[in-house]
Amino acid sequence: MPDEILVTRGLTKVFHLGLRRRRVVAVQGLDLSVERGEIYGFLGPNGAGKSTTIKMLMGLITPTSGEASIFGQPIGATRARAHLGFLPENPYFHDFLTPEQLLAFAGRLGGLSSSTLAERIPRLLDLVGLGKARKMPLRRFSKGMVQRAGIAQALVGDPALVVLDEPMSGLDPIGRKDVREVIFRLKEEGKTVFFSSHILPDVEAICDRVGLMLHGRLREQGRLDELLTARARAVDVIAEAIPASLAASFRERAMRSLPKGNGWALTFSEEAEADEAVRALVLGGARIVSVARHRETLEDLFMRKADEAGAAHARGEESASA
Numbered sequence: 001m002p003d004e005i006l007v008t009r010g011l012t013k014v015f016h017l018g019l020r021r022r023r024v025v026a027v028q029g030l031d032l033s034v035e036r037g038e039i040y041g042f043l044g045p046n047g048a049g050k051s052t053t054i055k056m057l058m059g060l061i062t063p064t065s066g067e068a069s070i071f072g073q074p075i076g077a078t079r080a081r082a083h084l085g086f087l088p089e090n091p092y093f094h095d096f097l098t099p100e101q102l103l104a105f106a107g108r109l110g111g112l113s114s115s116t117l118a119e120r121i122p123r124l125l126d127l128v129g130l131g132k133a134r135k136m137p138l139r140r141f142s143k144g145m146v147q148r149a150g151i152a153q154a155l156v157g158d159p160a161l162v163v164l165d166e167p168m169s170g171l172d173p174i175g176r177k178d179v180r181e182v183i184f185r186l187k188e189e190g191k192t193v194f195f196s197s198h199i200l201p202d203v204e205a206i207c208d209r210v211g212l213m214l215h216g217r218l219r220e221q222g223r224l225d226e227l228l229t230a231r232a233r234a235v236d237v238i239a240e241a242i243p244a245s246l247a248a249s250f251r252e253r254a255m256r257s258l259p260k261g262n263g264w265a266l267t268f269s270e271e272a273e274a275d276e277a278v279r280a281l282v283l284g285g286a287r288i289v290s291v292a293r294h295r296e297t298l299e300d301l302f303m304r305k306a307d308e309a310g311a312a313h314a315r316g317e318e319s320a321s322a
């Protein structure tokens, strides 16, 4: 099988709304690539075009233009779907079913034999942490447990690629952590996971690579460690016993200065400035309590790209609805 297992080229979806058939460009010229064995986070705010993209990949809606392939097969082809597991956004399951019954139902629809299901269902329910709840009806489940049952159901056909649309949305912190752990376990099992989310810390915690969608376009795609600049965006120096002769000058040179304990917390925007300050403070007889370098987070990157995209949007260089 190829190493890029999901590829799109110029994928575009235009909707026409109302009697006047107003054009809404939900996804424009999308070039994605998802590599074998990675966890890929498909990021973007509400309305960015994530669900529309996923629906096209699943063959649920037809692209207006462009192309996409999964395992080298055009999307929608039976051979592409054979290795694909999918959990839609806000899935609905009959709440009288137990997770065991839910998986058995999905497996039989997929043509799996009773012996395969008898071996696979307990293993999958253990994988998502629902082994002990396997005979409990879904109506007694928390939202996080239902979501994990949904992931198990997406895995019943033993897919190589698992696509999850907003799997952490609406979950409390514990539910989100459980889903993150399940996604990690899927990677350990050798699966490739493509999931959409607008919850940046979740994506930052588990993804190998991310794609950032804004206004229907992919603004950024790459490895997280490459996208987030290694340079510190601010450095906090906390120092005590600063001689009076130095205190005033440092409080002026720092981007921000706040009294802290018996000393000051000084924030510098440049690492070199902070290093220089630490040297001078030590030579001047001050005591350095701590130096903290703040690296760029995914949230910083997201806000930076959103500002750039918002500015381009406002200048009319592009439009999501035209």
Ligand SMILES: Nc1ncnc2c1ncn2[C@@H]1O[C@H](COP(=O)(O)OP(=O)(O)OP(=O)(O)O)[C@@H](O)[C@H]1O
Pocket (backbone or CB within 6 Å): 015, 016, 017, 024, 025, 026, 044, 045, 046, 047, 048, 049, 050, 051, 052, 053
């Ligand atoms: N069936 C449709 N008809 C018309 N417009 C649509 C349709 N589906 C989506 N859109 C529009 O396309 C754009 C992208 O929507 P999409 O649901 O793909 O975004 P999203 O990133 O998944 O956001 P969310 O997280 O809110 O689901 C939005 O402007 C939306 O209103």
